[in-house]
Amino acid sequence: MAKMLKPPSSARPHITRNEDLIFELSAPGKVGADLAPLDVPAASAAEELGAELVRGEIEGFPEVSELEVIRHFTRLSTWNYGVDTGLYPLGSCTMKYNPRVNEVVARLEGVATLHPYAPDELAQGCLRVLYETARCLAEITGMDAVSLQPAAGAQGELTGILMIRAHLADRGHPRKTILIPDSAHGTNPASVAISGYEVRNLKSNARGCLDLSELGRAMTEDVAGLMLTIPNTLGIFETDIRKIAELVHAKGGLLYMDGANMNALVGVAQPAAFGVDVMHLNLHKTFTTPHGGGGPGSGPVAVRKFLEPYLPSPLVAHGQDGRYFLDFDRAKSIGRVRSFCGNFGMAVRALAYILANGAEGLRQTTEDAVLNANYVRERLKDLFALPYDSPSLHECVFSDSRQAAKGVRTGDIAKRLIDYGFHPYTTSFPLIVPGAMMIEPTESASKAELDAFIEAMRSIVQEVEEDAELVLKAPHTTRVTRLDETAAARKPVLRWKP
């Protein structure tokens, strides 16, 4: 393969040209609209409305034509790399295809235009969508009740931990500490700290799983619960989960499951069967609602029966008369965590995805996601170190240790992948793997696409051997080449000034 080096800047094709800021495109006097001459008597806004209400010139406002505005934003839009562009193996993020049928359903007039304050009688269809989504998620997780309110995963975690606290307080004492393994997502300790608990970290064992003896020592009657991601951030299933749940429950603690990695379990295993008491799901990962560009996300929480009274209020209920209604009469609820019924549009899309697939389809999806991750693992394991060789589920985590000997680290390989047309994998996470390379292809990738990715990775490894500089200076084919991330963090320039 020819080396992809940076072409001379003067010879760049138009389409890959860098784009000025819209302020820099501005020329004095240019306007986007050509208004007809006034055919009524002119009036003075200052006289009619009062001078204090009249805004003068907006300093620095760009003066551009309509076509320039359209071209500017259209060109910028082509800079995106998304799941609709190509493989996006960003580990832990589950960047899978968002089926278009979701969007069709979400744009149905009755769904898209309902006012959030519409009375229950006029919102029966949408209330039923919420009710059915919660029911499906309860079935998928095996849990008894679900709230769709939390706006994303971290808020789901916070909601779950606040429910644990409320329940334990009702039992007499909220306790002091929550246990979290060292492989957890950073949001876990943050949610725990905001809920007023202390975090205690548990070290993982050589298999990459929670260490039972370490848990046994840490699990006292001061501990409110254990927060566990299953499969964990190494993509490894906690095979001791039943014993873990027993240890936690024996001391009166609760088991929280971070459901960020549910793409490895849906349709195959129900967390309730593991002994999980409360968990959250990420609709924007597992259930194909949009993930890039701010989502918005959605992080429903699912609980066992004894925690149902603490779920955020209101819940959608189904009355004796067959009508759906928002039930605010919930004395023990931890209260509202989000306006209205959460990000309703995401529930619509998730339900469309669940119903379009059905139980069989969801199971197939999970199996394909696991198969794809294992295919990548198998075909790259001769080139990259695999620090934890327990079986992988939906993602696999390599280490850059062999390439590091040549001075090339995970971030360099990731940047070189961009030259090959792929979105990078996740770098440097989980923290228990130095130089982590975390790859999650999801079920959306075809074998041909995975092969192309694998070939790119193999080619980069060869480059590391033959010409490490090429990798260390990547990317070469992008508009903007290697950025100085350190300077950007130490001395950020947050505002453009002319």
Added chain:
Amino acid sequence: MYPVELQYTKDHEWLRVDESTGTIGITDHAQKELGDIVYVELPKDGERMTAKETLGSVESVKAVSDVYSPVSGQVVAVNSKLQDKPELINTDPYGEGWLVRLRLTDPREAEGLMSSEEYEAYVQGKAAH
């Protein structure tokens, strides 16, 4: 490879005991693993620290890591230069990149820490894992 006059923790902090005060920083190994440090959070003067509790945090372009106090004591000085120049931790981890100075509650607490030789063996053991 690691200064012999210092003592070390499994979380990669170093401690320099000077009679009743102790200076704390992170090791060369830690700064290399973290990469370029971009932000440092330190305790306030006068704060009381308990051994193994969080003393502050260091943030690199890759990750944020808590720093734990190797011993108990009261903060008598923090390295204010790090606010503007966090890179001192990268360039001089045992010198200008120090983090905090404590008045030790009990100098005997330091006896449980690792020597330079023990720490080196510990780091190599981890790398082999």
